[in-house]
Amino acid sequence: MFNMPYGVSLLSHEIWRLHMAAFYVCCVIGLVVFSVLLYSLVRFRKSKGAEAVHFHEHLGIEILWTTIPFLILVALAVPATIVLMHIHDTEKSDLTIKITGYQWKWKYEYLDQGIHFFSNLSSTVEQINNQAPKSQWFLREVDNPVVVPVDTKVRLLVTADDVVHSWWVPELGVKQDAVPGYVNENWFYITKPGTYRGQCGELCGVNHGFMPIVVEAVSKPEFDQWVAAHQGGNVAALQAAQLAPETEDQLMTAGKAAYLKSCAMCHQATGEGLPPSFPPLKGSKVVTGPVQANDAFVLKGVPGTAMQAFGEQLDPATIAAIVTYIRHSWGNDALNHQHGNPVTVQPADVEKVNSAR
């Protein structure tokens, strides 16, 4: 708890050793400097009758205390250079994961396996607002963790969609900035199965503190099973099922849950938002206007703001549920009835708007 974790990856071990070496070097220098300082302060006090001796220059000693620190620095620079070269060596990896930072979630793409998903904070708004007991991994838990095999060199390609983020898991010894327009590389080789947690390391807006990272390192056979279970094949069937009509109750229940996960951080659980950065949905013109426009707004987002194109992140069923929920809640249903606009949206409607653009 007082120190950098030794971690579970080859890099984190090397970094830890370098960190400790630098720390001990500093301790030794500190011990010498502070001893002389303390000795002077105790020994040469005027109250103890110390008289000042008037020397004020000595070339030899200046050269000495220029040279010795320089040599110490060279001694530190050598291992630092070696470790740094290891960090840059992303060759010969067995698995490549592309990580994209969004305000405020991570997207993971397993490039060779065809798996991709978003990973959102799963601690609830109630927990953050002290209205519910906090879970053990409060703010360090997600809905979809990244699953990786142990004893495998995993290459990371890190980028961002909007602002600069940073993907940081201390126990893996990886912190890599996610910069829009750049794809940065890093890698890890985990030696021990387990769950490792981190979070975004670069200020990325209001909810910077709420975009955690959870890495689950499993054995290679377990990883293969996970891949098989999540790979393409059954996606079409899944989508067909998702476009099936649902009852209003089903949509409302699913909608509330999805709203709290994906929307409430900005628009708040009360729908009142944090104007003017995050407009209220309560009485909003969009939410109480034509339903197709409302669907399109959620699907496409507003470029240059935190309102993202959710069509790329959520499936039509979830969007239909969310739109149904917001058109029903906070008095919006009365306004919608008044304007003669429907309040309930089916997944197939959303899909129609989505494919039309």
Next chain:
Amino acid sequence: MTETTIVSGQHAHHDDHHGPAKGIARWLFTTNHKDIGTLYLFFSLIMLFVGGVMALLVRVELFEPGKVLMNPEYFNQMTTMHGLIMIFGVVMPALAGLANWMIPMMIGAADMALPRLNNWSFWLLPFAFTLLLSTLFMKGPAPDFGWTFYAPLSTTYGPASTDFFIFSIHMMGASSILAALNIVVTIFNMRAPGMTWMQLPVFVWGWLVTAFLLLAVMPVLAGCVTMMLMDRHFHTSFFNAAGGGDPILFQHIFWFFGHPEVYILILPGFGIISDIIPTFSRKPLFGYHFMVYATIVIAFLGYIVWMHHMFTTGAPLVAQLFFMYATMLIAVPTGIKVFNWVGTLFKGSITFETPMLFALGFLVMFTLGGFSGLMLALVPADYQYRDSYFVVAHFHYVLVSGSLFTILAGVYYWLPKWTGRMYNETIGQWHFWLSVIGMNVTFMPMHFLGLAGMPRRIPDYALQFTDFNQICTVGAFIFGIAQLFFLYNIIVCCFGKKPRGLPGRVWEGARGFEWTIPSPAPYHTFEVTPELTSAEARAKF
């Protein structure tokens, strides 16, 4: 000029025709370096408490996991404003205030070389900060992207108030450039006859080098915020990847200003310490020449290490290696300084008045900040430290117990000279010890938090960080309360009832022109230029 220094000293009363104007006009229109110095220092004092309250609000929010006081958006505004105010509103004006008061008195000049420009340099600041702080009361968030305002968070995604922020940065920059210009011109042209470069007080040296740093990098900052403005309103894409621009370019430009800025905040402080330690050791500064060379070398290296703030941005290996080696090299001249200060203390005759306590506190804790700085220079380890609380701990060790402590030391050291009243020593000692305790209780645990994986600038945190955060918050309040002792001493010296009048040489071991004039320092000093041409004059100096 018909009066001698001594005569003008007797005339330094408010009703004298050579004295200051009456009422508010004195402060608005003054061209007197002492008045302008006073304005800078009081401005800085007010800002210290404004920025301090923001820091305390941040610490209250971080007392417990979960929401305590404010929403994340307001939290980000507080951290942003705290940083901007402490750097541009507290440390820089305080150092400019000390420069105004002391540089003419130390080099035997009657005033600064460009007195009207001097007035303008100061009066830009209150307007700049009014503008900046007004954004807190506007509809919509104040700047909330951190004091480093990285694009595109501050451009495409910045709140509307960002434009006010840009304009206020421009004003602060203009103020700094003008002040720096004035200082360079003054030091080059107005030194007493016979005062060679190698007789310059170290504080003056520190400020001379700092002024050159300011002149070189403040225009870069101005360019940076202008490019932001263009991106926000005039359809350019300097920092927007979608338009062919480059978010990393922003970081390069910002840190090309930002790293020399770090030395702007500390080099004058090095000078203050190099004046105070000899005074209270009753022994000349050890290794004066090396101290001066080290200052110049630090400034030079300071220009070529900016990318060490960007080690995790995906920089190529060669660039990382160059900037790592250059950064590590800075430890050499900085080490020379620390060793020479210790060498000055060695075999001295030491007393522990408040200025000396702050100087010694600086010496110990700045060295600790230097150690974490050395660790941060090692790129692989930096991957773990970057943007964590370890960095927060590091820069508060070098800025609070570095810059701020040197300023406090300087104020206690020269306050009797300025006001002709001695501060209350007991209160001063309380101020020091509470500050040291508060500062260490606040910032030491932040090292551990950072190493354990807590990122900076988060309004809420995982449960395992709770204990250390609570300790930090307690420390912050101790530190905050300690500054009330400082306020008391300032008020008593400046506005107290005790009659003014102290010996010219307030401190037994003090050397230099400023101690040859009466205390309080008369409104006009050195109207007859003193000389250092004879050996006799040099001995007295």
